[in-house]
Amino acid sequence: MASAAVIGVGITPFGKYQEQTLVEMAVQAAYEALKDSGLRPGQIEGGFFANALANRLFGDGTIGQNVFWEIGLNKIPVVNLENACTSGSTAFYLAYNAVAAGQAEAVIVAGAEKMWVPDFGLINSGESELETQLGLVAPASFALRAVRHMLEYGTTIEQLARVAVKNRSHAQKNPRAFFQKPITLEEVLAAPLIVDPLTRLQCCPIADGAAALILASPALAEKIGRAVPVRAAVLCTGSYENPQDLARWETDYRGCRLAYEQAGIGPEDLDLVECHDAFTIAEILHYEALGLCPPGEGGRLVSEGATELGGRIPVNVSGGLLSRGHPVAATGVAQIVEIVTQLRREAGPRQVPGARIGLAHCMGGDKAGDTKSFTAVVLGG
Amino acid sequence: MASAAVIGVGITPFGKYQEQTLVEMAVQAAYEALKDSGLRPGQIEGGFFANALANRLFGDGTIGQNVFWEIGLNKIPVVNLENACTSGSTAFYLAYNAVAAGQAEAVIVAGAEKMWVPDFGLINSGESELETQLGLVAPASFALRAVRHMLEYGTTIEQLARVAVKNRSHAQKNPRAFFQKPITLEEVLAAPLIVDPLTRLQCCPIADGAAALILASPALAEKIGRAVPVRAAVLCTGSYENPQDLARWETDYRGCRLAYEQAGIGPEDLDLVECHDAFTIAEILHYEALGLCPPGEGGRLVSEGATELGGRIPVNVSGGLLSRGHPVAATGVAQIVEIVTQLRREAGPRQVPGARIGLAHCMGGDKAGDTKSFTAVVLGG
Numbered sequence: 001m002a003s004a005a006v007i008g009v010g011i012t013p014f015g016k017y018q019e020q021t022l023v024e025m026a027v028q029a030a031y032e033a034l035k036d037s038g039l040r041p042g043q044i045e046g047g048f049f050a051n052a053l054a055n056r057l058f059g060d061g062t063i064g065q066n067v068f069w070e071i072g073l074n075k076i077p078v079v080n081l082e083n084a085c086t087s088g089s090t091a092f093y094l095a096y097n098a099v100a101a102g103q104a105e106a107v108i109v110a111g112a113e114k115m116w117v118p119d120f121g122l123i124n125s126g127e128s129e130l131e132t133q134l135g136l137v138a139p140a141s142f143a144l145r146a147v148r149h150m151l152e153y154g155t156t157i158e159q160l161a162r163v164a165v166k167n168r169s170h171a172q173k174n175p176r177a178f179f180q181k182p183i184t185l186e187e188v189l190a191a192p193l194i195v196d197p198l199t200r201l202q203c204c205p206i207a208d209g210a211a212a213l214i215l216a217s218p219a220l221a222e223k224i225g226r227a228v229p230v231r232a233a234v235l236c237t238g239s240y241e242n243p244q245d246l247a248r249w250e251t252d253y254r255g256c257r258l259a260y261e262q263a264g265i266g267p268e269d270l271d272l273v274e275c276h277d278a279f280t281i282a283e284i285l286h287y288e289a290l291g292l293c294p295p296g297e298g299g300r301l302v303s304e305g306a307t308e309l310g311g312r313i314p315v316n317v318s319g320g321l322l323s324r325g326h327p328v329a330a331t332g333v334a335q336i337v338e339i340v341t342q343l344r345r346e347a348g349p350r351q352v353p354g355a356r357i358g359l360a361h362c363m364g365g366d367k368a369g370d371t372k373s374f375t376a377v378v379l380g381g
Numbered sequence: 382m383a384s385a386a387v388i389g390v391g392i393t394p395f396g397k398y399q400e401q402t403l404v405e406m407a408v409q410a411a412y413e414a415l416k417d418s419g420l421r422p423g424q425i426e427g428g429f430f431a432n433a434l435a436n437r438l439f440g441d442g443t444i445g446q447n448v449f450w451e452i453g454l455n456k457i458p459v460v461n462l463e464n465a466c467t468s469g470s471t472a473f474y475l476a477y478n479a480v481a482a483g484q485a486e487a488v489i490v491a492g493a494e495k496m497w498v499p500d501f502g503l504i505n506s507g508e509s510e511l512e513t514q515l516g517l518v519a520p521a522s523f524a525l526r527a528v529r530h531m532l533e534y535g536t537t538i539e540q541l542a543r544v545a546v547k548n549r550s551h552a553q554k555n556p557r558a559f560f561q562k563p564i565t566l567e568e569v570l571a572a573p574l575i576v577d578p579l580t581r582l583q584c585c586p587i588a589d590g591a592a593a594l595i596l597a598s599p600a601l602a603e604k605i606g607r608a609v610p611v612r613a614a615v616l617c618t619g620s621y622e623n624p625q626d627l628a629r630w631e632t633d634y635r636g637c638r639l640a641y642e643q644a645g646i647g648p649e650d651l652d653l654v655e656c657h658d659a660f661t662i663a664e665i666l667h668y669e670a671l672g673l674c675p676p677g678e679g680g681r682l683v684s685e686g687a688t689e690l691g692g693r694i695p696v697n698v699s700g701g702l703l704s705r706g707h708p709v710a711a712t713g714v715a716q717i718v719e720i721v722t723q724l725r726r727e728a729g730p731r732q733v734p735g736a737r738i739g740l741a742h743c744m745g746g747d748k749a750g751d752t753k754s755f756t757a758v759v760l761g762g
Contacts, residue, residue: 101482235458
């Protein structure tokens with residue numbers, strides 16, 4: 001039984017918005033979510049704000065207080081979360097725990113990131129780690145995984161590229177996605193090589209953007225209506241494994257398993273998934289961790305069209321990180337916003353017909369090696 | 382009735398430790414806390430890590446995962462918190478909520494900060510806010526409050542200075558405090574003026590340091606022994622008020638009131654307090670919010686010696702931020718560590734005789750104006 005429900009969502013367009021500040025974007029999404037919920041500001045009892053990079057890029061911290069104050073929420077506990085690419089979903093996890101525990105009747109969750117700044121350099125997660133300094137930056141780490149998957153399971157570069165083509169075709173139907181121009185398999189393969197075998201179109205772009213939502217207790221949600229129940233919210237932190245298995249993250253499998261247990265469902269019950277396609281290979285690895293197909297068959301799953309809109313289990317109908325864009329701390333919230341929008345049957349041309357249950361899946365971490373966080377949130381039903 | 386208890390504490394010396402990294406300090410405190418609790422790593426079910434400045438100073442984020450991994454905690458949910466000077470106490474607040482809700486049997490909380498770095502510049506909270514840019518940096522904002530308090534209540538500069546002398550005399554009894562050399566009233570008054578009437582010895586120093594603790598469910602705590610029950614954990618975010626009353630933060634009063642309500646006690650039941658003496662005037666304002674004396678009488682309270690070790694209600698027997706030092710995100714946890722140490726009667730020469738109930742109080746925020754967070758944690762009894 002759900003212990004909380006999402007009763008309002010808001011999201012800005014993702015992309016390059018140099019004229020907007022981080023706070024402005026976050027306020028826009030938060031205001032939209034509050035308005036969508038129909039609640040008055042005084043009914044919100046807590047705020048969870050996620051941001052990963054502003055302290056570093058602008059020297060700004062403690063942003064949530066300012067964002068929520070701007071929409072009239074000024075006497076509530078506010079916390080600021082950072083958990084790399086899982087910042088937004090970690091904020092959701094804590095917010096869900098607070099509502100599920102009866103510690104609040106309604107809370108707001110927002111995630112925002114501003115990355116297109118004039119002096120933006122390369123940001124490496126785990127920059128101060130030895131292995132990163134030695135060259136194992138994020139694209140390299142994922143490229144190694146891709147090569148390993150190809151070796152072990154015969155996955156092809158065309159299958160990898162298919163992920164990018166599919167998510168771009170989804171993004172064409174999402175007016176808030178960063179990249180909406182269609183791309184072909186040939187274009188993905190011919191794009192500049194970042195780390196062999198990953199071309200530029202197989203790596204997600206940085207972006208500016210914000211997303212927000214309102215979580216409420218089941219009792220309040222019932223009064224409000226249009227609520228989407230939360231069936232599971234899981235956060236797992238990974239471990240180094242020795243020897244590392246580059247074709248799977250053990251923690252990813254564990255996180256997904258826990259989410260299914262908590263939700264009382266299996267992968268066969270899902271109608272759609274938003275997953276953390278930071279690189280094309282990542283989406284394929286996540287298919288397997290999520291149990292959408294057996295280990296090793298992720299490449300085939302995408303090339304057969306099963307994860308396209310209209311397929312057996314559509315993945316990243318929003319466009320995903322690859323085409324909607326990846327404003328780090330906004331992503332985890334945006335994925336949940338997409339699932340909620342779909343389950344409310346409000347997704348327009350990208351609507352998954354009959355969508356009842358969806359899963360939002362995120363991965364983030366500081367080590368190029370393996371100390372990563374994984375989150376999985378199951379909604380609907 | 383308490384819903385969680387502190388069963389282990391750890392803290393590093395606070396000061397200038399340029400040869401130690403942030404992670405090393407945090408690991409030292411976390412390991413000490415784990416060892417002190419007697420739990421095995423496998424019994425810890427969640428990690429809450431607080432840091433405010435590393436992303437900006439070193440480009441490091443998502444630090445908690447690495448810290449907790451180093452002490453053998455590698456398959457638990459880990460979150461990274463930032464809430465300015467209340468970062469550490471916010472981590473505690475969320476950890477307490479998780480245990481109190483039955484979401485975990487035992488969790489670890491750690492706060493760490495490294496500020497003595499070669500290229501450390503002035504860090505202003507709210508640096509990107511207009512009022513800060515116009516000159517209302519933190520010491521100026523507190524100086525205005527001091528002047529207002531002097532005007533309204535006849536508080537004297539000698540009374541302000543007494544706070545610094547008192548906390549330094551406490552720090553002499555704390556081997557982990559940054560500044561242990563005694564100071565006189567004359568020295569405090571003759572120190573270089575930062576913002577009239579605050580001299581340098583009335584402003585807390587930056588510092589390196591880390592603190593950690595283990596929180597457990599009442600059932601587990603009973604098995605372990607040496608547990609200090611948590612009676613309240615409150616986080617409030619402030620609001621702009623117009624006109625602002627510079628001699629009181631409304632949110633501070635509200636946070637303290639909520640903490641007393643949650644704990645089922647009044648200020649008269651407290652045996653000691655650790656409070657956020659970032660500036661001498663702050664301690665006086667907090668006396669009043671905490672109800673240790675009526676509004677306006679904070680200056681007299683300190684000059685009468687009531688808040689000294691041996692007085693009616695000792696405040697900041699650790700040395701406080703002024704003399705123990707203020708490694709931002711470590712402070713909130715360090716205050717709780719001090720209260721626990723006192724309630725376990727393990728504080729050595731600075732022990733408050735017969736201490737049964739203590740309160741840890743923190744304030745932090747990004748706006749020089751008034752959007753601040755206040756936390757209050759009541760322990761013991």
